[in-house]
Amino acid sequence: MSLKEFFFKTPFLYSFFSVRFLMKMAKKNKIAIFYHFIKDDKEDLTKYLYKAKNKTQFIEDLFFLKKHFTSISVVDYVNNTKKKELNFFLSFDDGLANFYDVVAPILIKEKVHAINFLNSNFIDNKCLFYRYKINILVSFIIEEKLSKTQKNTFCKELEFFDFEKEKVVNQLKKLTILDVQKIDELLNICHFSTDDYLNQQQPYLTKEHIIKLEKKGFQFGSHSENHPRYIHLSLENQIKETIKSIQKVNEIAKTNYFAFPFSDDGVSKEFFQKMASENIITFGSSGLKDEGFENHYQRIPMEYNSIYSAETIVKGELFYYLLKKLLGKNKRKMD
Secondary structure, three states, rough: OOOHHHHHHHHHOOOOOOOOHHHHOOOOOOEEEEEOOOOOOOOOOOOOEEEEHHHHHHHHHHHHHHHEEOOOOOHHHHHOOOOOOOOEEEEEEEHHHHHHHHHHHHHHHHHHOOOOOOOOOOOOHHHOOOHHHHHHHHHHHHOOOOOHHHHHHHHHHHOOOOOHHHHHHHHHHHHHHHHHHHHHHHHHOOOOHHHHHHHHHOOOHHHHHHHHHHHOHHHHEEEEOOOOOOOOOOHHHHHHHHHHHHHHHHHHHHEEEEEOOOOOOOOOOOOOHHHOOOOOEOOOOOOOOOOOOEEEEEEOOOOEOOEEEHHHHHHHHHHHHHHHOOOOEEEEOOO
């Protein structure tokens, strides 16, 4: 458990402070938050990766946010045009069809702005994110859908002597985009067709969805092409991945916004200088933190391995930020 989650689990440390007081102490007038997926009755792509909130929990989050903040667009957030109010900027990552089917109707009803960051190679259900493939593999193990022969093959592929459920699951969750071939081989062992899944389940937004959502006031940005960890890419490939993705998204919805997949950990100053020269505005996922580079902003994740309310997360982030500020660790230093 991280120190941040420790604060989420011990809200008595700060629960009696108001949001306005904590924001004032932090000298902030806006926050940025993000989700990926809101659970409904359909199959859960994230079930074994993290705990996604359901519609009731998401609506409760929105009620809390609207009580203490004003919903603003990405343009207003970046330009900081509403300094006299406390504001929140909402975003969703990965471009899932769940946003069209479940999230957008709620946001329209509640009059909340949002931007969706798209993985350009996943639009129209052309590919499936490798982490979602891992979720499917884990489901075969947890739900005991594997034969003895399949278990033995898993052990061989993952280099285990015996099939121990917990160890195999943990090893699967450690696989990266560099292990896609192995992941696909394991799916094949399970007689699972990714193409059939994409065709039947349609987990991602289509171009038609995106155009309709844009007409309703929603905005879009890039989330890379294939959702790699940028720390695993060379600077050249980081830049290529980002710009190509933005170009592809721009064919459907005009944008110059980019959100890092996973995180911006290990990304160099040179990358951000290149983004600035291309007029690309970037977003991370490190929570409440002051940035060392212009036009780069951090967002607060709203999904963890446990379900926490928006009040717990927002107040916990503010309290954690104030602690970091006391220790002089509230600002990221660029190499």
